Amino acid sequence: MEKRYLEIDEWKIVEEGWDPANHMKSESIFSIGNGRMGQRANFEETYSGNTLQGSYVAGVYYPDKTKVGWWKNGYPEYFAKVLNSVNWIGINISVDGEQLDLNACAVSNFRRELDMQHGLLSRSFDVKFTNGKTLRIDSKRFLSLVRDEVGAIAYSFTPVNFEGAVVVTPYLDFDVENHDANWEEKFWDSVEERVAAQKGTVTAKTKKLDFQVSAAMRFEVAEGDQHITLYPNTDQREKFVSNTVELRVEQGKTYTIYKYAGITSSMNYKTKDLALAADTLASEAMRDGFDALYEEHANAWLEKWSTSDIIIDGDPAAQQAIRFNIFHLFQTFTGVDPRLNIGPKGFTGEKYGGSTYWDTEAYCLPFYLSTTDQSVARNLLIYRYNHLQKAIENAEKLGFTNGAALYPMVTMNGEECHNEWEITFEEIHRNGAIAYGIFNYVRHTLDRDYLHEYGFEVLLAISRFWAQRVNWSEARGKYVMLGVTGPNEYENNVNNNFYTNKMATWTMAYTLEVIDELKENHPDAYAKLVEKTHFDEETETKEWHEIIANIAIPFDDKQQVYLQQDGFLDKDLRPASSLAVEERPINQHWSWDRILRSCFIKQADVLQGLYFFEHQYDKATIRRNFDFYEPMTVHESSLSPCVHVILASRIGYGEKAYELYLRTARLDLDDYNREVHEGLHITSMAGTWMSVVQGFGGMKIIKEKLVFEPLLPEGWKALHFMLRWRGAVLKVNVTHSTLKVENVSDVEAEFHYGPHVHRVAANGEIKLELTK
Template identity: 55%
Template sequence: MKNYIIHDPWHIIEDQFRAEHNEFSESIFSIGNGRMGQRANFEETYSGKTMQGSYLAGVYYPDKTRVGWWKNGYPDYFAKVINAVQWIGLDIRIDGVLLDLAQCEISGFERRLDMKAGVLYRTFMAKMPCGAVVEVTAKRMYHLFQSDTASLQYTLRVVNRDAAVSICSYLNGDVINRDSNYDERFWVPIAEDIQDDLVLVTETKKTKFRVEARLRNVFYVGGVAQSSGSKRKETLYVGEELSAHLKAGESIRIEKYIAIVSSLNHPLDKLTEAAQNSLKQIASKSYIELIQLQTAAWARIWEESDIQIEGDIAAQQAIRFNIFQLNQTYTGEDARLNIGPKGFTGEKYGGVTYWDTEAYCLPFYLATQQPSIARNLLLYRYQHLEKAIENAGKLGFNNGAALYPMVTVNGEECHNEWEITFEEIHRNGAIAYAIYNYIRYTNDSAYLTTHGLEVLIGISRFWAQRVNWSEQKQRYVMLGVTGPNEYENNVNNNWYTNRIAVWCLRYTLDVIAQQQTQQEDRLYALLSKLQFKEKESALWLRIVDNMYFPEDNERGVFLQQDGFLDKELIPTTDLPAEVRPLNQHWSWDRILRSCYIKQADVLQGLYFFEDEFDEETIRRNYDFYEPLTVHESSLSPCVHAILAAKLGKEDKAYEFYLRTARLDLDDYNNDTDDGLHVTSMAGTWLAIVEGFAGMRVRHGKLHFRTFIPKNWQSYAFHVQFRGAKLFIKVKQEDVEVKNLSNTKISIIFNGEQLLVEPELKS
């Protein structure tokens, strides 16, 4: 763990430069705007430990899969969101010596992320090898108000003597991913231009995404604007340099305004026009005006999604950090985009889509944004339904059976581990559950006949073909799967997978029955299109009624899979601290043979389907599995926090909240260097709203059952539900509920029905 991030309610702050942890800090201080983003790399040259990272949402490369043993059905490539043009770069020389913090004596260093305004700041004093002392202040933004643009301001003052200073501002397209297979480069040059603005046009190999980056530099010396500097261009590079002789105490400043547009969003013949227009809009404003626009845009976000905690600054900082990263990763403006597990903060997982979105992120957007935002997440999967059917076909399934990919950017499976690609099929269930979650929350039942039911039928057809009848058990079984606990591979009858398969089949049949009474004509048109036969319904019902679920009747718990009790059950409290995390110390063979659980598995099912089980059943399973869980997946602590809260284990709920909330800020799993755990950040929000506040949707109504951690004075949040907007504040002694809309709403609050009248008058 690391603990040098200073606790502050609205800022992420490090107060000195720690070269050995620079990559960790680059992740923590990452910024973005839903369309693009970047790790907190330095503007000036840095020869120390760093990982370059600038990313454009939806622009990807199919990096060739690299495995030793090919298997039928294996994806040909691993799609990844790739490093894009490096636009922040500055080569700075003082008396001919390059400014490089790896070669300087540094003092007064601070890096600060203002989450309220969405601005990254950095200041430092550096004594260079040539003896010059320089003071630097840098500001950087990815504009939330205009998502194809960004800007930075960089001010340098020579403190101790006169000096010759040169600043070269550039665009560099010769970039590479650290995890590139065979060290392949992804970009080819199309054009470089330095006539007016600096312009770099590049294109990805294979996928042919065309990107135009257009940069305008404005230089100031001693506060006076300068005419443009000398320009030069090379292949995949354009730069502009200004030189000046500064007296001691004088400063030089550069402001960089960038527009980056791609063929994902514009026709090829309109790229230049789009870039020119976007750049013109931001370059016409002062940097103060840009910060004001950025602050206003973030204020609108915070008005809907902020959670306020009184009495615990570490917890307050953590929840805001998680909410900030979620909102700068995904804004919902484009249904072709989704939420990568690392967002714009690193390369791991390729920046592409996992089941995390549906299982963890959707509830956050449902409650804090307009329904169209969550609907776009569902449409993303609907648009990929044909690819999901193709994915299933490659594995031998037919008749429209759909298997959604474990990892994707365009609907095709591109994961490169066989035990995940072929076996972790429970992800299909998360897609179906997201449809259910969206419908019960928004009551947008029309979505079912236009989009949702088609997806549900494809998924259900997959489950019906994936099970087989066991003569020995006289039950349907599911063989050779991997459940959410990836510390078990190729197991039989994973309880969660079997449970969610049965739930999917039953829910799909329920939707069909419902639509027969509400949208009969549309329903029959859809069923005819899909060639849905009555015999399919009959088979699905047989599977629902006869699925096998492993249990231990003596303990009264559901077994994670067949044979789980053959393991030596040693609680995690008996593990020496020096072997944690296990995945960084034990062999994979040893992990697979152990009883240790990477993340909630059986408990994931009890979280999703808690209304199907009584509280004592949930308690027995929680008490059995929680001591065996090492939480080495970022997705694990939040589920445990929610269930602990439900069971009245308030201390445990708070412990797991803090672990999920500060997972990255404190680097619990020693893996934040390669990027943040963005999708699990939604779990932090869930831990408070569904955990501490106990929010549920039952029979079309919001229910709350609240508690407050002992060391908090209060916590407060907003939720939107079917046109109403509630403000909930939970204090040690009482609660406050307000309706900040013009729609009245009836809720169940701590067991009592409340009619909450609007405070806003229409």
């Protein structure tokens, strides 16, 4: 673990003191976003040191050529990269011809702060130029949660020991490049630049697919409360516009540049309207002013926190961490647009292409189900429905027929764009996560209309895929599934992976349940769906029943555990604790061949299935499998600890649960994996929320009933979390001896604890003594 350099504060992330070695990490950690766009914590002024410039617009991507030496049938032809977009924050400052540059000037009293409660990034420092002149800088910026195509900056400077001239240059720069460009090429072409006094716009288009983005700026300068009349010099060149103003400044007085940006994309506007729309947004923002914009933005953040905050009493580091995770989840996805989804780095970096993975349904959906309006989670599911035809086409490329669908491992628009064969072709369990997401949504919300409106078609297509992906083994007298990669990516091309086979048969069984429900409650809608999908109910469902009843599920009678796959017991079984420290992580020190032959597990695999289907297994079964697999798990995926925390909590392993929780809670804040400079682990942040609420808070759903089974870490005095549940908003308070559920809504709710059901009246509460 890296030495901690950030202060512990329950509502803020604070960096005191300037150390360039930490800067790229801080650029990720202090990132801001609003679901529509995001911005790494790059400096407004010039910085010539190491930096990863990053400004990202949701949904805009580039199909980059892949570095693969050969092509095989079914291989994707591109990898979708999230694009570094226009640098809208730029404000250059110079004194006597010398640029303000923290890599060149003497810096003191540096402080960077991210106020998570209100969504504000601020920075302050003193900078001494080579001539001895000193400026005090205070900057604040945010991306509006209310006007999600608007960003605002208040950049103040105070001459500490001089009077004279300070030159200020606000600009927009679209001449940017991606840090992860395979071929060191730039992805944007100029469309148009316009500039005039105190304003400018730039518009660019991608070299492929013709996404267009426009950015407009407006700015003004004030001394104290008095606005200064400006006579700027303007500059315009390809993909760049600027205004330059020379200010006559007095010692001790504070001058503030207010810069407003409107950023629009062809995702939401006709291309002919882009520049005008961006300029209108920037103009309206400047008319309303920084303070008014910030007030509405801060209030929107407070509203989000009102139904999502988690309070941990007795562990300030954990308190800061859980709020940090919640904050970045909301910055990444707000649910207002079903075309958008959640990339593993969100708006904080470019690694993994920023595309959509199975992480969304498996890890992120529970967070949004429990903390936001039902429509947000619904939009996450509709995203997959809208990509159904592409998923069918993906399966057709691999030889599947009759409307079978294989959802992509990585995607922006529904097409597969991942180019590692063992993932692209074999990690097909992602299909199951999407089906499970539908099940999870319906059991949480009871929105059964979703099934005939969208869900059935997806479930049918996935069930058709599973039915074609298995084959009958005469030797075993069972259906088998060959050549897959389970969630444990340290195993490739295995046969009968327990988790994958389980997800396949469960999906078919759930689809059968949905068919019965639709026939009973929505017969007309079901008849239309049968016709639309060419569903041969009798023949297809008969086949599903056969597969469900006769699938191979690897199991060891001696140890009474499910086997990760055929032949797992042939491995040299030993605990991860036997690995030398200098060999960890093994993915950086071992050959791939050695990893594949080892018993070591990257993340929950069998245990992922036991987590999803906890209601089907008794605690003794969960305990045996946990005791068998967790010691061999190296937790080298950011998604690994959360499932283990939840299961450990269920079986009473409180100390182990907390030990594993520490691996996920401050993964990014303390840079455990030494990779935060590349961006944050957004989807594993949802796993951290799961660890707290579903693990320590004991929240689960059994047969569509809300159940609590809490197990508080010894060092925590109390845990308080919010939970949306079928129209009600519940505030759950857990101590070592009590469970209190407050209903802070006008809708009655009920929950189960132990063998009893408890009804909480609207605006009422129930307090229970916990049984030992």
